[in-house]
Amino acid sequence: MQNKKRENQINKRKTVAGFNISMALFSILAMFIVATVFFAIEASTLGAHLAELENEEIALNKEKQEYSNQLINSSSLSGMGEKAEQLGFIKPSDVIYISEKEAVAKLP
């Protein structure tokens, strides 16, 4: 009788221990699954963000190129010369050098 009681107690303990181990394994598995899902979502979001940043970079580079083109064209000296002519500026045809000693616009 005593032996049977002890055997029951041992079995009960074994069941509890087995249950605890299963629970632990299940918890680890669950955590692993959750972590995998979490990281998969994170990686996917990160990828989308990376793609977004890349697109933004392409757009900015395009804009930069357009501004550069405008700057390059507007800094053209021959282009500026043409504009100056259109605005009525002309190149001096005859240059007169005045000696320092000669009075210039001398007041009476």
Added chain:
Amino acid sequence: MQTRLKLVAAFFLIIFVVLLARLFFWQIIRGKDLSAQARDQYQSGKNIGAPRGNILASDSTWLAARGEAWLVYASLPDIKENPRKIADKLAPFFLEEESERTDVLLEVERIYSLLTKEEIVWIPIKHKISTEVKRNIEALGIAGIGFEQQETRMYPEASSAAHLLGFVGKDAQGEDIGYFGLEGYYNAPLSGKPGFLGRERDARGLPIGIGDMTEVTAIAGVDLLTHIDKTIQLLLDEKLSEGIEKYGAVGGTAVVMNPKNGAVLAMSAYPSYDPASYSDFGDTFFKNPIVSDSFEPGSIFKVLVMAAGLDSDAVEPDTKCEICDGPLKVDKYFIKTWNNEYTPDQTMLDVIVHSDNVGMSYVGQKTGADTLYDYLDAFGIGKATNVDLQGEIEPKLREKGTWNIVDLATTSFGQGVVTTPIQMVRAVGAIANDGILVTPQVVDRILGETWGEDIKPEIDERVISAKTANEVTAMMVEAAKNGESKWTHLRGFNVAGKTGTAQIPIAGHYDEERTIASFVGFAPADDPDFVMLITLREPSSSPWASETAAPLWYNVAKDLFIYFGIQPTK
């Protein structure tokens, strides 16, 4: 029972063998293909182009800049419309506005033949179209027509300095490569190094953040900051073009250099071409005659020979010419003056002022062939100047010790000897620079993304003493004032100059009619800001330099005086 068990075992064995065979087929035989297909599915890679460097003028504005262009391609499986209709729509965008009907029809045929090619999925239709044209084509919404970004070259000053810059063309592999001028000489540093980006992607094509990534960063090409002064360059282009037209020449060259450090401030040559549409021009247009063509310099060479005579103490400025009373017989030839007028007992100064061939033959005889050779060699005649431009030639001097008396006499007045315009500018620059030779240099500084490196001027050895340089300068000042081009001299300005009219050798003799007229000079003579050479090939209004190249030189110099702030001394 035993038999049944054996049958089941045999069945499983057969299944096992079949599976093994199938596995072998997929894993071993098709393994490589399948893994490649899988890689294509989840891995993407693209080449990152290295942007080509810009070429900048001395004020850091652009002479040649990288720009954006597009490749138009067709993805043949995606094409929905009739290829003929697509060709009709696209052709007008790829031609000049004023193209003729036949050109349009030819272009339509070309595009149609590309679109109807068999066993091809992707085909390029047109390279390097502008962003504006791309937008217009996009607006048509043609399915199967796509665009890929390319790089192009922009020339804000159009064809100005075309020979100096060179152009960017294609090599045998279809890659961009620089040809001629700076683009050719500095092709490697301008090109940079392309990179690569490899990355794992998910089913939607988005990059996997934690996936494998291979990145080789592209190294951008460097920018070249040149000594080229845009104001002088445009002035030189304009005046040279006008001069060639005015004097009816078939071509011409002009170079402006700082004689103190060899900085090439401007360089122009005609006939020229547009580097943006180089394919419309023949190969003959691309060569820069300033570094790649040789010519007999004629009388501008006399200043070098006189410098050799004076520096070697063979003659003095006031030495009297003992043989200048008439034509000089050398072997079976008679050497005459350009105007057949002779001045007995004239000094060396007069010899230069009158540009007397007999007087120069006297200097040559007094100096001696070997000594003269040594001086010309020291002046850089017969060897490359090492200017940083592609395609420089080095026409050789006749070997030392092999000169006969005719060679010595003709070389003394600049015939029978060949140089390049850049060699002449450099040599006369040495006279302007107190006798010290410098190497002509176009690029002043190389600019990387985060660094810059100066290209130091190369100051070579002294060729002649400062005293000799001053004496020759004084002779050139007198020649400019009182020589045959005195009528065009700008009064009051301290210019040292010399005209040169050289006959062109054709089939073993000199052509009487065709000449190369040139004028080389520097100003202010006592402390020069620039040395300039102008040559005109076969001017038809007059064969003489004094009536063509000299007035053109002064026409340019007049504006340079204002630009440099050079004022008349009197």
